[in-house]
Amino acid sequence: MFPMETLPSERATVHRYAHRAAYDRPTIDSILDEAFVCHVGLQTDQGFPVVIPLAYGRRGDVVYLHGSAASRLFRGARADGVEICMTVTLVDGLVVARSTYNTDINYRSVVLIGSASEVKDLDEKRLGLDRLVEHIIPGRTADARRPTEKELRSTMLLALPIVDATAKVRTGWPADDDEDYELEVWAGVVPVRTVYDGPQPDPRLPPGPVVPAYASPYRRPAMSGR
């Protein structure tokens, strides 16, 4: 069914609610491309993991993560052989079931486990940072000032290969117990969406620059990772 490289490894296999799991790359990529903030977990030697939100960008089979060269997470995550977990979640709806027990959330998520490597080559770093900015604001790199060599050197970029990735998706109506359908109580779904309002110009902007098309109206692209 699946090409070899998308076969889930044991650790990335969904054990609970396995019918909600999807291992195909188009599903995984569409979730990664619609969101732009992920939560990255890193083990520590103090008995607890650290989970922090990070912006990311996808380019083909790689996710680029951007952080400060001095940050605790990035110092740990770039170490050889260290594996991190990157999770992306899109919330699509509140599932208002007839019983509180079956109350649920419609969502799409991706869990990606792997070794991140530090991108040291300046050309790849430039490309990765561009991808990150384009992932958040498609079209922006054509206008904004590009990074200087000094900026590139003070930035840490991690590349995480998309190998051990699993998507989990819940859609649709409440899954109530048979007898609960007799109850006289409203049930359904409240759809949840992320919206982008009209761009607010920086007060320090001189008269002149017009709002570029990619900011007004801003729309999340359905697919941005190339």
Added chain:
Amino acid sequence: MFPMETLPSERATVHRYAHRAAYDRPTIDSILDEAFVCHVGLQTDQGFPVVIPLAYGRRGDVVYLHGSAASRLFRGARADGVEICMTVTLVDGLVVARSTYNTDINYRSVVLIGSASEVKDLDEKRLGLDRLVEHIIPGRTADARRPTEKELRSTMLLALPIVDATAKVRTGWPADDDEDYELEVWAGVVPVRTVYDGPQPDPRLPPGPVVPAYASPYRRPAMSGR
């Protein structure tokens, strides 16, 4: 400045961009109450952490996390002395800076580290599950069928105390380099919001039940954790 219980411990102290850190409970609680999905990280003995999205609810100084008694995460997280990291992130805007290097995201996040304990007492479990449902859909527990004892027993509820918690907040305009303000390029903020659309009735709903006020229009309460 801070009451003792809100003094950040070393591990919950923000090292990077410390000016963005807020340790006060009202800030932490307002973020926890506005969101309803968190990302929980758990260490494994296989060299990588697992980070999964979970619904949660706050009640005073405790966050309740709900999962299946059989799930990998919950089996690991309830073990004595095991510490987990729970992170909540709200995205407020895309910060369109004059340079790609200063491109940023306005957000509010909370990182909470601690030992979660399994709630075994059925009365507290009932209370915690109610809080979880009320956190997601305020008002719902008055209408929906409440959990049976069997349902309560098959559910695992973890209680995570709010002790080691840190909020991190970025607001406002791009922080561009001085010389970049001369550039003839648009800059500003694209506000990001979560919206809730009109409720969709379950197709199996018989004629009769009207859409309750808490679902139409559905609004996230500013503060729900009591």
